[in-house]
Amino acid sequence: MSASANVEVKVKDGSGEDPEKLAAFEAHVQAGGLIEPNDWMPEDYRSLMLRMAEHHANSEIVGALPEGEWITRAPNLKRKLALTAKVQDEVGHGQMLYEVAQDLGKSRNAMLRDLITGKTKYHNCFNYPCPTWADICMIAWLIDGAAILNQGTLAHGSFGPYIRTMRRINMEEAFHFKHGEDMVLTLMSGTEHQKKMAQDAFDRWWGPSIAFFGPHDRPDELERPAMKWRMKTATNDELRQKFVNRFAPAAMATGLVINVCEKDEHGMVTKATPDPLLKLDEETGNWGFTQPDWDEFYRVIRGNGPCNDERVALRRFSYEQGEWVRNAILNGQTTSQN
Amino acid sequence: MITNPRIKPPIVTDELNTQEVHAFPVWEVFTKKKETDAHTHAGSLSAPNAQMAANFAREHYGQDQVCCSMWIGLRDDFKSTDACEDTYELFVQWNAGDRHVHVGQANASSREDAETKCKTEFVGDKEFYTIWSLPHQAMHAIDGDEDMIWRTTDQSYRLAKGYSKIVRQKWDAIRASKEVDDYQKEDLKDTF
Known part of the structure; x- marks a missing residue:
């Protein structure tokens, strides 16, 4: 569960580079060519790829936090095994992606420290609360489903180490997603109480799911470095539309209602009304939908969401508590813990 | 003392005072x-x-x-x-x-x-x-x-293919087969 689609990109486009080298590089990647770490690349490509991989890695390990809390409360042994495996997978994805980022020039240690001091970000959707088991089901279905759509396109990007990691990660995301479908379908074929739990969780997660792909495309989207250099192969709005086309009819088939929701400061829904724009355009095959609340999106991404402090605090707590382990491994010494 | 962060993680804003570790090989x-x-x-x-x-x-x-x-x-x-x-x-x-x-x-x-x-x-x-x-x-x-x-031991609980059949049955019970086929096109089946 994760993706790097909504990294805020404020990167230059390689204009300081040797124009001949840059032109050859761009022709190579635009023709589908791939870049390996020892190949020549514009400095801006390297730093943007590093930030994408770092943001993605951060998202994997922060994303595991709300799910980890539910392991002890899973409804049965099978679900507990699966959730434990999912959390283990996510942390493993973080490890692999930090490895990719590290090879682009930033130490793992600096990345872990920047995450817990708020210098770098992780995916915005993990700043929302996860109050019931049904939230776990919706995250695995909707957020992992969104991640698969996004990462399926990232796996066709231009940087060799990142796309190899993406292919490997996608194999595990496929399990998370199937498991999520199974859980949602189970809830929605259950009792009225289960269905209500599922609907309430769906109301909390539909907005973050369609906001998952990041802000609206800019008019010059295709000319911007991430697209031009084929780090991304689909735009945010393309992926969002694809997501709605896939998930809106599926959700309705299970009996879920797609609502436009107002939320309080804890991320809990205070008002839910059926999305008035939700209908199929027969000509284009696209489903209409109400855009996510972009004011809320930017408020949360700036650090003022329901769970920002809690997520970073827990990650920091783990980092600080783990200091003696790192010392023991490195020096064979344990510093005293108070 | 290690408090239980699951209940309420301590929200700290002061500088990190843990040491930086050297990079592992x-x-x-x-x-x-x-x-x-x-x-x-x-x-x-x-x-x-x-x-x-x-x-x-x-x-x-x-x-x-x-x-x-x-x-x-x-x-x-x-x-x-x-x-x-x-x-x-x-x-x-x-x-x-x-x-x-x-x-x-x-x-x-x-x-x-x-x-x-x-x-x-x-x-x-x-x-x-x-x-x-x-x-x-x-x-x-x-x-x-x-x-x-x-x-x-049985690892099917942690593989997509461990769920494919039952999930397909559950969708088929509530949706037309062609709709389920369309929906499953984005499944990344090659990764199963």
Whole structure:
């Protein structure tokens, strides 16, 4: 569960580079060519790829936090095994992606420290609360489903180490997603109480799911470095539309209602009304939908969401508590813990 | 005292006072899925020593798919220019984007010599992207016979294919078959 689609990109486009080298590089990647770490690349490509991989890695390990809390409360042994495996997978994805980022020039240690001091970000959707088991089901279905759509396109990007990691990660995301479908379908074929739990969780997660792909495309989207250099192969709005086309009819088939929701400061829904724009355009095959609340999106991404402090605090707590382990491994010494 | 952060994580805004740790060395990991397959680069990892690297490698690259053998080598050893008389393990990355695949061994006096032999014996006229070589004695092997890698207990709960059939049945019960087919087009089936 994760993706790097909504990294805020404020990167230059390689204009300081040797124009001949840059032109050859761009022709190579635009023709589908791939870049390996020892190949020549514009400095801006390297730093943007590093930030994408770092943001993605951060998202994997922060994303595991709300799910980890539910392991002890899973409804049965099978679900507990699966959730434990999912959390283990996510942390493993973080490890692999930090490895990719590290090879682009930033130490793992600096990345872990920047995450817990708020210098770098992780995916915005993990700043929302996860109050019931049904939230776990919706995250695995909707957020992992969104991640698969996004990462399926990232796996066709231009940087060799990142796309190899993406292919490997996608194999595990496929399990998370199937498991999520199974859980949602189970809830929605259950009792009225289960269905209500599922609907309430769906109301909390539909907005973050369609906001998952990041802000609206800019008019010059295709000319911007991430697209031009084929780090991304689909735009945010393309992926969002694809997501709605896939998930809106599926959700309705299970009996879920797609609502436009107002939320309080804890991320809990205070008002839910059926999305008035939700209908199929027969000509284009696209489903209409109400855009996510972009004011809320930017408020949360700036650090003022329901769970920002809690997520970073827990990650920091783990980092600080783990200091003696790192010392023991490195020096064979344990510093005293108070 | 360790408080339970699950209940209320302490929200701290002061400077970090933990020490920065030195970077761990990087290791390259190769996995072999079946006896008839070649060892193929699975990825890299950071670990302080060979034993920890082996433990991490099993966790990260071995346990989620069938795997009968792993090799682990220190990345710096793949770059060493020191003369070293040994049997070298040779890996070729045929195209950019590909994983390095084990093509065979050669007796050589240095890495340079090993890579020359790799070109003459295993690459020939074919195009290739990069070659990696490592003295056999520098490679740490984990053999599935002695050290467990892939568990033979039922792992279907952690694989997509463990859910495919039941999920399809559940969708078929509530949606038309063609709609389910369309919906499942984005499933990344090749990864199952």
